[in-house]
Amino acid sequence: MQLKDLSISSIHTSLLKKEYSAVELTTQTLHAIKEKDSEYGAYLHVMNEDALKSAQEIDLTIARNDDLPLLGGIPFALKDNILVVNHPATAGSKILKDYRASYDATAVRKLKSAGAVIIGKTNMDEFAMGSSGENSAFFSAKNPHDVTRVPGGSSSGSAVAVTLGEAVCALGSETGGSVRQPASFCGLVGLKPTYGAISRYGLIAMASSLDQIAPFARTTMDVALAFEAISGYDSLDGTSKKDFKFHAKEVKDFSLDALCGLTIGLPKEYFIPGITKETQKEIDSAIATLKSFKVKFKEISLPHTEYALSCYYIIMPAEVSSNLARFDGIRYGTRGGSAPLGEMYQRNRGEGFGKEPKRRILLGNYVLSAGYYDAYYLQAQKVRSLITEDFTKAFKSVDVILTPTTPTQAFKFGEKMKDPLSMYLSDIFTVPVNLAGLPALSFPSRSARKLGGALPVGVQLIGKHFDEATLLGVSKWYEESISVS
Amino acid sequence: MITGKDVEHYAELGRIAITATEKKSLVKDFEKILEYVKKLNEVDTKHVKPMNGGVFFYNRVRSDTVDLERKSDKVNEVARVTRAFPKSKDGYLEVPPVFTE
Structure with missing residues (x-):
């Protein structure tokens, strides 16, 4: 099996057909980490024993012919600011190097009960502060597309683990772009959900009014399935949305008619001279692909950007x-x-x-x-109110907003470390979404879907509150269209 | 203008010891960042209400009780929490004296 090519549904089918067992899949994943991870630095802590134990349980379920949940046996990686009971949670900081979590985060509890196999805790910028992974107190994770470049941050290790096949899905966290930006730099799909969609219980807080747990995967459907598993109301998070429940089926069933009926807004404030030529070219090509589906595009303005x-x-x-x-x-x-x-x-x-x-x-x-x-x-x-109002107004005439995820592709190590402001500016297109509490997704453009090619470019889709299904639907159609062409 | 003395003051408020080198570079960082964020003052916000939270603007309250039903492992729950303390004695968090002579 080629770990990098696996998806949740392909694993599910293989497990049921007994092509390989959950223990074999876990063993191979752990082996890949042992072989390669010292070069890439995705993991801070690997849970060998516990991962194998959960895989054994999944194999027993299969042997008994009991229902196998879709996430059963799927290798997941977790950013090291998400708590797993009895395991370290350093948040990438020396101050927590000896800390062990005394409870499971709600998202972790949900993943465990869905049968997911938690492989380990991933590297990150200290307390999720950074856009390159270089602020990790331990070591920097490297971009698998080019090891002289950063993988993005702050969820650096989660992005690297999924890119390398050292996990099928990973959870990161978002405060100002910490999942979309590394997804963009590593060529992954990353979804920042609406504020309140996923419980923050057990996520080490950075900025509580902006933080959200957010999933990464190599395909849109895998992100949808991970999001389905971990989202929903939780009484332990006072900002969790009461009646929200996401169903991945909405994405699977998202029809061509639904896609064709969409109007996508292009905010003029996001198409600025700071965008590199390569990025602009890839964004234009993604727009052209969507236009070929008869999706309508419209220039809009978000004046307070x-x-x-x-x-x-x-x-x-x-x-x-x-x-x-x-x-x-x-x-x-x-x-x-x-x-x-x-x-x-x-x-x-x-x-x-x-x-x-x-x-x-x-x-x-x-x-x-x-x-x-x-x-x-x-x-x-007050300005935050105005930024949010800009989006509310825009969504009266468009269904989705499309922008580049970042102005440039992955940058070199050290390039922005001396000047914090230049590092901050790499989040310029992702931050507004967190301020407004909106959902947004980054998907990779055509150029770099495989390792060894060009550096990836991320396309960002921003949606209405709790309209993750439309964002994932558009991304799914794009993905299908370029895999056949 | 931000001075070294100002930075010292904010470090003290944050209970963080900083070195002389750190102080110097923080002054420089502060100047640059504050110069950048200054442009917020251009925005007329006279009639705008502040957004003081994520998305929802109401308080959600719950009774202040332990919900043991949620806990899968009731006995070890307390032990796990106390084990996370940097220092503990008989299941209590040990702290240095607040008042000393």
């Missing part, structure tokens, strides 16, 4: 400064020495946090300070 990144870099650090207060070496983290309490906090946090979390905590303290609160934080919250 240029303020989104500024808005994000005030609201997000403000929330970070409060969420990261708990990592003090007293309740979580590593406690060193026996200094007086105040000094102990300062030392634990000074030594435990890397550059980027420090930068953002301090920035958060600044924008929330007396005297600056109104000028920065309150103003940003």
Whole structure:
């Protein structure tokens, strides 16, 4: 079996036909990680024993001729800020290097009960802060398309694991593009769901009003199936949507008629000179493919787009400064020495946090300070309303919005590390969606669907609240059309 | 203008010890980032309400009780939580003295 070519449905069929067992699939996946992962750095922690144990249970289910759930035996990777009981959850930070989770995140509980095999925890930018994976306190994951380039971030390891076939699906988390951007850089499908679609219980918080758990896979249907398994109401997350339930069948049944009836908006503010030629060419080609299906396109305007990144870099650090207060070496983290309490906090946090979390905590303290609160934080919250209104207005005349996911393809290691602002700017097309709580998906354009070809380019589709099915439907048709041509 | 003293103050509020080199580079980063975010002031927001959350704007409350039905492993639940403490004694979180002479 070629791990990189497997999909959820192909595995399901093979398991039922007994072409291979769940244990064999898991063993081969673990073997691939052992062989290659030191070169690519996708995993921080591999769960050999537990993965094999869940695979054995799946094989027993098959042997008994009991119903095999669709996700039964499917290898999943999880970003290291999602809790799995009894396993480490470092969030890519030294301050949590000895922490072991005392409970399962709701998304993990759901995956386990759907029979998924959890392979391990993946590398990430520290506390999900970064766009390249270079802020990991341990080591940087590398882009399988070109190891001199970054895989994107902050869910760097999850993207690399799926690209290499070291997992079929992976969960990452999104605050400002941390799944769509690496999906774009690695040539994967990544879905940032509507705020409230997936429970955040057991996700280490970065900026609570923006965070969402988000799935990666190599195909649209696999993303849809992963999303189906982990979405839905959870009383343990006060921001979880009460009556939402997604069905992957809506994507499977998304008809050509439904596709042809769509109007897709092209916001002029997203087609800027900063976009590289290669990216623009791939976006144009994706638009042409969709036009050949008679999808209608329309130029639209989202006038407050240029303020989104500024808005994000005030609201997000403000929330970070409060969420990261708990990592003090007293309740979580590593406690060193026996200094007086105040000094102990300062030392634990000074030594435990890397550059980027420090930068953002301090920035958060600044924008929330007396005297600056109104000028920065309150103003940003108001501009956030205007950005959201822009989308609401646009969705009166279009069903979906299409943009590049990122202005450029994967960049080189070190290229943006010296200048934090240049790193922040790589999220310019993904951040507005998180501010407005909308769903958005990145799918790979035609050029680089296979390893060893050109560098991938991601096409972003933005949808109405809880209309993930339409985004996945469009992506499914695109994928089918280019696989036959 | 952001000074080294300002950065020190915000680091103290965040209970983070920073080195002199860190302080220097943070001043530079702050200047650049604040210069960039300044453009928010161009936006007229006189009649705009702030969006102070994700999407939904109401509080959802629940009773403050332990829901044991949810817990698959009731006995070990407490042990697992206390094991995550950096330091513990008899199942309690051990903290350094808050008041010292």
